[in-house]
Amino acid sequence: MTTPFLQAEKLERRVGDTQILAGIDLSVNKGEVVGLIGPSGSGKSSLLRAIAGLDPLTGGRVLVEGRTPTPGDGTIGMVFQQFNLWPHLTAGENVALALRLVRKMPRAEATERARAMLDRVGLLKLADRRPAQLSGGQQQRVAIARTLAMEPRLILFDEPTASLDPELTTEVLDVIRGLAETGMTMLVVSHEMGFVASVASRAAFLDHGRVLVDGPAKAVFRDAEEPRLRRFLSTYLQRVAWAPDPEPVPAADPGPLATFALLQQPAAPEGSTMSLLGLPPAAPPGGFSLLDSMGDPAAPKSPKADG
Amino acid sequence: MSVVSETLWAVARGLPLTVGIWLASVATGLLVGVLVACARHFGGWVVNAALATLVEVVRGVPFVVQAFLLYYGGPFIGLDLTPVVAGWLALSVYAAAYFSEVFRAGFRAIPAGHTEAARLLGLKTNQTITRILLPEMALSVLPALANLAVILIKETAILSIITVPELTFTVSGVGSATFAFAQTMAALALSYWLLVELTAWAARRLERGIARATLGTA
Ligand SMILES: Nc1ncnc2c1ncn2[C@@H]1O[C@H](COP(=O)(O)OP(=O)(O)O)[C@@H](O)[C@H]1O
Ligand SMILES: [Mg+2]
Numbered sequence: 411m412t413t414p415f416l417q418a419e420k421l422e423r424r425v426g427d428t429q430i431l432a433g434i435d436l437s438v439n440k441g442e443v444v445g446l447i448g449p450s451g452s453g454k455s456s457l458l459r460a461i462a463g464l465d466p467l468t469g470g471r472v473l474v475e476g477r478t479p480t481p482g483d484g485t486i487g488m489v490f491q492q493f494n495l496w497p498h499l500t501a502g503e504n505v506a507l508a509l510r511l512v513r514k515m516p517r518a519e520a521t522e523r524a525r526a527m528l529d530r531v532g533l534l535k536l537a538d539r540r541p542a543q544l545s546g547g548q549q550q551r552v553a554i555a556r557t558l559a560m561e562p563r564l565i566l567f568d569e570p571t572a573s574l575d576p577e578l579t580t581e582v583l584d585v586i587r588g589l590a591e592t593g594m595t596m597l598v599v600s601h602e603m604g605f606v607a608s609v610a611s612r613a614a615f616l617d618h619g620r621v622l623v624d625g626p627a628k629a630v631f632r633d634a635e636e637p638r639l640r641r642f643l644s645t646y647l648q649r650v651a652w653a654p655d656p657e658p659v660p661a662a663d664p665g666p667l668a669t670f671a672l673l674q675q676p677a678a679p680e681g682s683t684m685s686l687l688g689l690p691p692a693a694p695p696g697g698f699s700l701l702d703s704m705g706d707p708a709a710p711k712s713p714k715a716d717g
Numbered sequence: 718m719s720v721v722s723e724t725l726w727a728v729a730r731g732l733p734l735t736v737g738i739w740l741a742s743v744a745t746g747l748l749v750g751v752l753v754a755c756a757r758h759f760g761g762w763v764v765n766a767a768l769a770t771l772v773e774v775v776r777g778v779p780f781v782v783q784a785f786l787l788y789y790g791g792p793f794i795g796l797d798l799t800p801v802v803a804g805w806l807a808l809s810v811y812a813a814a815y816f817s818e819v820f821r822a823g824f825r826a827i828p829a830g831h832t833e834a835a836r837l838l839g840l841k842t843n844q845t846i847t848r849i850l851l852p853e854m855a856l857s858v859l860p861a862l863a864n865l866a867v868i869l870i871k872e873t874a875i876l877s878i879i880t881v882p883e884l885t886f887t888v889s890g891v892g893s894a895t896f897a898f899a900q901t902m903a904a905l906a907l908s909y910w911l912l913v914e915l916t917a918w919a920a921r922r923l924e925r926g927i928a929r930a931t932l933g934t935a
Contacts, residue, residue: 464833482839494830498852498931507848512839540933553834560838 415440415475415595416564421460422469423619430456432619433470438564438612441593445600445610445627449642453619454599458566461597462486474564482512487562491569493549495541501528501552502537505559512560527555531585547578551585558589565589567598583609603646607631615639720897724888724904731887732908735873738805738883739912742873743866745805746812753813754820755846768817775814781875783807788879804876804883812869819861823854855927863920867913874909884908 414437423431431453438444446454459465461472463481472478479485495504505524509515515523528534531551541549550570557565567586571579583605590596590609600606606613606627613630615623615638623636634640753772757765775783787796788803798806827850835845877886885905892901 462837464837481833481836484839486837488834488837490830490834492828492830494828494834496831496834496849496853498849498855500933508835508838508840511841511844511848542932556834556838 413476414438415442416461416597417473418457418461418470419473420470421457421467421472423456423460423465424468430619431460431467431470434616434619434621436614436621436624438595438597440595442612443590443594443596443598443610445598445606445613446616447600447603447606447613447642448616452616454616455568456619457616458488458568458597458599462488462566464488484560485562486564486566487557487560488566488568489550489553489557489570491572493541493546493553495549495553495556497541500538500540501533501544501548501555504541504552505556508556508560523559524555527559528552530558531555532581545578546574547581550574550582554582554585554589564595564597567596567600569599569601571600571602603631603643615642617642720891720895720900723891723895724897724901727887727891727901728884728904728908731882731884734801734882735870735884736912738801738808738876738881739870739873741805742808742812743869745809746816746869747862749809749813750816751820751851753817754824757817757821758824759842759846772814772817775810780807780811780872781878783811784875784879800876800879800881803879804873804881808869808872808876811872812865815865816862819858819865820854822861823858824850826857827853852931856924856931859920859924859927863916863923866920867916870912870916871909 416436416438418434418436421431421434421436422429434453434457436444436457446457448454456465460467463472463479463486474485495501496507499507502521502524505527506517506520509520509523510517513520525534525537528537531554533548533551533555536544536548541552544552554570570586571582574582579602583602586596586598587605587609598606598610610627612625613623613627614621615630615636617638623630623634623639630639631643634643753768757768760768784804784807787807788798788800791798791803831849831853832845835849840848873883874885876883877889880886888901888905888908892898895901
């Protein structure tokens with residue numbers, strides 16, 4: 411296996427005077443989970459859409475196992491921020507429709523498989539509900555089931571939890587985490603840094619249509635030498651700055667270093683997103699140190715962050 | 718024969734043709750309207766611009782002029798139609814232009830992501846249209862379509878001037894022969910109004926049916 415599973419070469423997309431993608435190279439191996447991070451407008455969605463073939467490129471090419479995928483050829487599945495369920499169909503019908511029309515499955519078989527897929531995301535009981543009768547988190551899980559049913563080789567997630575309340579975010583991220591454990595190859599755009607750091611094996615930082623940093627997820631968060639990445643990550647630290655902090659912070663610039671320290675807090679048993687961020691729902695037992703684990707390689711880490 | 722019985726007899730003779738031409742034109746207009754809207758929505762800008770021009774022309778010319786042009790002008794270009802066929806054709810074209818605009822608005826109101834999701838899952842464009850987009854917009858376009866259908870009922874009256882023996886033609890014939898203009902026009906007004914009420918009632922029932930099918934609500 412020398413050639414990567416997905417190879418994006420010099421992807422360029424220009425609309426009028428706007429350079430949306432400015433020569434992006436990205437390769438992903440089979441079974442790899444790559445997190446894409448970057449400020450709003452940096453081109454994350456555009457990159458996913460270009461890989462999926464939804465938007466035309468003005469340069470470069472996308473290869474999956476040496477071939478350029480076309481939308482609908484079964485290679486790539488995509489999960490959107492806005493779910494994009496079809497509102498007139500029930501959850502089960504949303505999942506079954508492509509099985510019937512594309513896979514030509516008989517109705518009964520498609521329904522059965524749709525139910526199995528919904529069961530996988532924990533929604534078997536709600537198969538007969540329409541999207542409007544489901545919560546955002548449930549809708550997104552239906553959308554994931556709908557994508558999984560077609561057995562894509564690669565799944566692209568475009569901010570799958572960005573329009574969800576925090577408590578609904580967890581249930582969706584848990585589904586994605588489960589998929590990662592089955593070896594599914596995935597590209598995940600997310601602002602859930604803790605999630606990216608723990609689930610992704612690699613992380614790429616985009617800014618102005620370019621990949622500025624690309625490396626092992628932990629290294630990207632820990633080292634964060636690239637100034638724009640540093641600035642970007644430090645905004646996330648500020649967002650969790652309310653966390654109890656009994657120890658004085660030695661570094662003048664807490665920045666991304668401290669962010670990573672947060673990420674390295676051991677996960678709660680249920681593996682919730684909050685715990686991945688190092689922010690247990692209740693007050694942490696025995697105090698809570700931001701930088702405890704930084705100087706100590708043997709510090710407990712989230713088991714899934716090691717993968 | 719009394720004026721009343723003559724009028725009733727004229728209504729009985731004219732009504733089936735009025736309803737027939739109207740239903741046929743609505744059906745043809747819906748079909749062509751959907752196709753035009755699809756072509757404009759999914760076709761390239763050339764197709765869109767060409768069809769937009771056609772729609773503008775049809776909407777920009779009074780229906781009475783269009784009916785006249787088709788029936789009396791048609792023979793000059795080898796289109797020698799009977800009044801009924803010319804009437805059906807003219808009304809269908811007119812209906813299609815307006816219906817297409819309603820469907821176009823329907824397509825535009827659906828988030829692009831619904832189509833993109835279908836595309837990535839492997840659905841063909843025609844499957845996406847018939848299985849996702851049209852059912853999804855059905856409930857929201859129905860009132861506008863029903864409104865147009867009601868307007869078209871009354872446009873059929875114009876076909877009397879190209880000698881289609883429909884309601885207005887037969888009933889106003891009685892008026893001219895008997896000079897009982899008020900009574901015959903009243904009968905005419907009542908007949909159209911009843912048709913319109915019937916249509917509105919049918920549209921309401923249809924709306925409930927569509928709501929049940931697409932929203933799962935009664
Ligand atoms: N169709 C388009 N036409 C013009 N500009 C676009 C288009 N799509 C996206 N952009 C621009 O490209 C940039 C990247 O957008 P996007 O990929 O959505 O960023 P992100 O997902 O990282 O927030 C933004 O500046 C956006 O305004
Ligand atoms: Mg985006």
